[in-house]
Amino acid sequence: MTSLNLVMFGDFLSKLKIGKTGQSFILERSGEMIATSTEEKPFKNYPEKVVELPEQRVERLNVVNSSNAITQKASQALLEQFHDFQNIQASHQLKFTVDGKNYFVQVAPFRDSKGIDWLVVVTIPEADFMNQINANTQTTILLCLATLIMAILLGILTARRIIRPVERITTASEAIAEGNLNQQVEVSSIIELGKLANVFNGMTKQLKDSLDALHLANEELEARVEQRTGELRQEKEKSEQLLLNILPAEIADRLMRTNESPAEHFEEATILFADIVGFTSISARIEPLQLVAGLNQIFSAFDQLTEKYGLEKIKTIGDAYMVVGGLPASRPDHCEAIANMALDMQAYMQEVENIFGESLQIRIGINTGPVIAGVIGIKKFIYDLWGDAVNIASRMESHGKPGYIQVTDATYLKLQNKYLLEPRGTIEVKGRGEMMTYWLLGRREGILATSTR
Structure with a gap:
């Protein structure tokens, strides 16, 4: 019964005019295949007469094996495009060729409950709808050609008397629009066109004179603007560079963009204080200029170490040097970076040439903890730190020994696996009572100091 219905369905398709x-x-x-509009049957070895018997088995025909070339090529084109009929989930259009003729194919899913x-x-030969289009196109071309010939003949007749003088003025106007002001047109014998030509020639001369004067003034103005712009650019670069030398890059950029730099809280940072031992007595024995030059040499070397390890120099007060790691940009290895810088500062002071006529020693203190950082004030401002962790770092320096690096227990816990540290023991710290501190002696074997920039 199903086979008979499919045959009837195919008969219905064959009656459709596509x-x-x-x-x-x-x-x-x-x-x-379910049905086709061609005479082909959707079964293999289709019998002359379908007998409606339950035991009868008829094998269905696969579309790629169709004897109809168009059906076969269309199904192959769909498989080439989608690889499997299961992948066709929406309506699509394709194009294929059979025996040198182009065909269009439209495929659409059909589903019900x-x-x-x-x-x-559905397949349609390209020629089915292109023949009429081509015929209409030919008719249109012939009509256009006839109209064009008539227009040309009329234009030639009209141009002999009127169009040519107007065309000369039009051509001259186009040249002026392109920037060529050296235009003068021939005066026509027709009174109206002659007056128009005279007015046009006078207008062109005045326009050329005015434009020449404008070009001259514009060149002078551009030269002045360019000179002034260059000066302003140089001043802006100087100001920005000066600001970057005073503040961290992120803070300077924020100030330039918003004119604001609110204080920020950092959960963890490592602070280093360093002080040159005996500097007060040295300053009393040598000339001020020599003192400043020597101090500048030492602090410049410290600045290079700050840049090497990606740290942030906060300030110098006299012979004291303050630097921090872990801000304004957070980083997980801030404690290690500070430790590396401290060891390099210590090594530099041991190897540096005799600057003030005697050997120099440095005292360094380090602490790790939460801080507040920011810029306050509106004049001569600096990027500074506040918090108990800063005070403790300062105490580590002031309670230390010449030539030693003293660290707190918080810093020790961060460094113990990669650095050599020795317990100093418990010391009395002003304002804090007794605290356990350690001496930072060096890096463990195999641990290298690496630059972050």
């Missing part, structure tokens, strides 16, 4: 020679067929997702999931395919 263009002149268009065809259609319906298939399942498996590729088995009873479980039907078919693909409806």
